[in-house]
Amino acid sequence: MHFIEWYPRGYGVGFKIKKKILETKSEFQKLELYETEGFGKLLVLDGTVQLVEIGEESYHEPLVHPVMLAHPEPKKVLVIGGGDGGTIREVLKHKSVEKAVMVEIDGVVVDISMNHLGIDGGLLKRLLEGKEPRGELIIGDGVAYMKNSKEKFDVIIVDSTDPVGAAKLLFSEEFYRNAYNALGERGIYITQAGSVYLFTDELLDAYKNMRKVFDKVYYFSFPVIGYASPWSFLVGIKGDMDFKKVDLERAKELDLKYYDPERHETLFQMPKYVRELLEGSCC
Numbered sequence: 570m571h572f573i574e575w576y577p578r579g580y581g582v583g584f585k586i587k588k589k590i591l592e593t594k595s596e597f598q599k600l601e602l603y604e605t606e607g608f609g610k611l612l613v614l615d616g617t618v619q620l621v622e623i624g625e626e627s628y629h630e631p632l633v634h635p636v637m638l639a640h641p642e643p644k645k646v647l648v649i650g651g652g653d654g655g656t657i658r659e660v661l662k663h664k665s666v667e668k669a670v671m672v673e674i675d676g677v678v679v680d681i682s683m684n685h686l687g688i689d690g691g692l693l694k695r696l697l698e699g700k701e702p703r704g705e706l707i708i709g710d711g712v713a714y715m716k717n718s719k720e721k722f723d724v725i726i727v728d729s730t731d732p733v734g735a736a737k738l739l740f741s742e743e744f745y746r747n748a749y750n751a752l753g754e755r756g757i758y759i760t761q762a763g764s765v766y767l768f769t770d771e772l773l774d775a776y777k778n779m780r781k782v783f784d785k786v787y788y789f790s791f792p793v794i795g796y797a798s799p800w801s802f803l804v805g806i807k808g809d810m811d812f813k814k815v816d817l818e819r820a821k822e823l824d825l826k827y828y829d830p831e832r833h834e835t836l837f838q839m840p841k842y843v844r845e846l847l848e849g850s851c852c
């Protein structure tokens with residue numbers, strides 16, 4: 570048995586499967602969980618690979634730590650999405666964090682992750698029971714939450730599905746304006762942004778929209794295990810901050826496997842083709 574995710578243009582990524590653990594439907598999406606031959610469990614939402622257990626840090630580390638280490642003192646963090654718990658797990662590794670709020674729209678993702686996946690190490694359960702002093706988990710609409718929030722955040726992290734379909738809203742100019750307003754005087758925003766090779770138009774749209782709103786915008790990509798190509802991340806800065814520099818002292822506390830803060834500058838290396846696409850896209 571195998572599972573294949575088909576990307577646009579007939580390109581795909583596949584896994585040999587030992588067994589299907591479950592398949593179900595929530596109000597929002599179809600969810601599947603498999604045991605793969607070589608990468609542990611595989612979580613799939615609406616046919617798209619979210620993570621494989623062995624190597625999931627290759628996504629969660631570059632999503633969380635570059636922005637957390639670029640901010641001089643991240644105390645309040647908002648995570649939108651990230652129902653499997655991997656993102657908030659990484660956020661809470663930072664001792665400066667006083668409060669991390671995670672807003673996930675689909676409670677079924679949280680249930681399955683808590684009961685069958687376990688990359689959160691029990692964190693999701695503690696969050697739901699209110700036993701994690703620095704964390705809060707809200708099952709609800711992150712777009713509305715961020716728009717109506719009176720609180721200001723130092724860091725906002727969007728761990729969503731791809732910039733297509735329902736999640737498209739999370740890549741709109743209006744959403745970015747709300748994110749900008751929800752950041753304090755000095756803040757940093759990051760979103761996963763799909764594949765530059767396979768969702769090129771969506772990525773460039775998101776990049777353009779972010780450039781209309783944030784004071785500075787950065788693109789970087791990272792090789793993520795389980796995804797079909799180098800994966801894109803977009804970072805938006807509010808106020809005075811330099812995303813090209815990270816705090817190497819604080820990085821020592823983190824025990825990282827994939828993202829290397831000592832080599833932070835390598836994040837910004839990209840193929841000429843991609844650099845030209847980004848430069849040519851604006852404004």
Ligand code: AG3
Pocket residue numbers: 574617618619620628651652653654655656728729730731761796
């Ligand atoms: N969220 C980002 C999923 C994007 C993957 N896209 C795809 N395979 N087409 C991952 C959730 C991990 N916390």
